[in-house]
Amino acid sequence: MTALPEINPPLINASGILSYPEVFRAFEASGAALGGYVTKSVGPAERAGNENPVVVCPEDEGQPLLNSLALPTQSPEDWEADLAEIRLESSRLIVSIYGGGPDEFGEIAARMSPFADLIEVNLGCPNKVPGEVTLMESIGQRPDLSGEVIGRVREATERPVIAKLSPNSDYLAVAAACMDAGADGLGCGNTLGPGLAIDTDTGKAILAGTTGGISGPALKPVNLRMTYECFARFGCPIIGYGGIGSWEDAVEYALAGACILGIGTAFLGKSTSEAAGLTRRIWEGVQAYLGGAPFPEMVGRAHRDPAPEAARA
Numbered sequence: 001m002t003a004l005p006e007i008n009p010p011l012i013n014a015s016g017i018l019s020y021p022e023v024f025r026a027f028e029a030s031g032a033a034l035g036g037y038v039t040k041s042v043g044p045a046e047r048a049g050n051e052n053p054v055v056v057c058p059e060d061e062g063q064p065l066l067n068s069l070a071l072p073t074q075s076p077e078d079w080e081a082d083l084a085e086i087r088l089e090s091s092r093l094i095v096s097i098y099g100g101g102p103d104e105f106g107e108i109a110a111r112m113s114p115f116a117d118l119i120e121v122n123l124g125c126p127n128k129v130p131g132e133v134t135l136m137e138s139i140g141q142r143p144d145l146s147g148e149v150i151g152r153v154r155e156a157t158e159r160p161v162i163a164k165l166s167p168n169s170d171y172l173a174v175a176a177a178c179m180d181a182g183a184d185g186l187g188c189g190n191t192l193g194p195g196l197a198i199d200t201d202t203g204k205a206i207l208a209g210t211t212g213g214i215s216g217p218a219l220k221p222v223n224l225r226m227t228y229e230c231f232a233r234f235g236c237p238i239i240g241y242g243g244i245g246s247w248e249d250a251v252e253y254a255l256a257g258a259c260i261l262g263i264g265t266a267f268l269g270k271s272t273s274e275a276a277g278l279t280r281r282i283w284e285g286v287q288a289y290l291g292g293a294p295f296p297e298m299v300g301r302a303h304r305d306p307a308p309e310a311a312r313a
């Protein structure tokens with residue numbers, strides 16, 4: 001396994017949220033406590049994704065978000081041009097990729113490799129344009145195909161490779177195939193569902209794509225469990241994603257086994273300076289919890305140390 005680059009602090013954005021190079025620069029300039037930045041998933045061609053509305057936003061914090069973007073992205077040529085320009089001061093660049101099949105994943109990995117400190121392979125986006133037939137719907141559910149994808153990416157790049165899993169799957173079987181095929185770690189994980197929201201005025205589905213992936217606080221227990229189970233089984237580096245919006249959420253994911261913590265939905269609706277402030281509060285809270293201990297000591301501790309009461313019993 002290739003070691004992951006040091007990401008310090010171990011906080012990053014989640015792909016699809018604030019995930020374009022000009023935003024990374026603005027975040028760095030505003031003193032965000034992010035040690036790495038993840039691009040929107042880069043695919044084999046420019047893609048519009050679904051028409052609006054593509055997001056059902058929660059009215060209150062604490063509610064889930066639904067999105068049906070269906071992987072809109074600029075062309076790989078435009079990504080290459082943007083990423084060639086990017087100059088991050090102290091943080092790492094993670095390029096998220098997707099494809100229509102193993103060959104395309106391999107091609108995009110090869111093209112993005114020169115710019116990336118780490119390649120994150122998006123195996124499971126639950127959203128598609130209605131009527132579209134796409135393997136992206138099912139790759140993350142199929143251990144054989146996921147393993148083939150990771151194998152092709154492994155051949156195409158010397159960068160560390162993270163397989164980002166879907167919670168809508170037998171993820172331990174998928175993860176086993178990915179680790180066998182040469183993944184260096186796991187992303188736990190993508191959005192759940194998809195789910196549905198109906199507008200009571202029109203009586204119709206709100207999203208143009210009808211259904212959308214669920215993220216935010218409702219996703220946290222699901223992906224936290226995935227993190228916990230994957231750490232117990234593979235003991236590998238894990239990026240935890242899903243509903244992280246406070247230092248307590250971040251600590252839970254770290255105790256479960258995540259060595260890097262991704263923030264997505266919690267950034268939505270915030271200005272750059274508010275979002276940067278949130279990252280600082282989360283990191284300060286994690287450090288206060290650590291009380292001077294190094295962060296890696298906390299990673300996976302839920303599996304190791306008996307609780308003090310249990311130790312006494």
Ligand SMILES: Cc1cc2nc3c(=O)[nH]c(=O)nc-3n(C[C@H](O)[C@H](O)[C@H](O)COP(=O)(O)O)c2cc1C
Nearest residue numbers: 014015016041122189190215216241242243264265
């Ligand atoms: C609007 C939106 C767009 C997303 N786009 C991507 C994407 O392009 N690639 C990907 O791997 N995940 C994508 N995701 C999933 C997030 O990266 C993350 O795994 C998920 O939202 C859980 O984290 P959160 O609850 O903090 O948002 C997207 C999520 C949202 C809400």
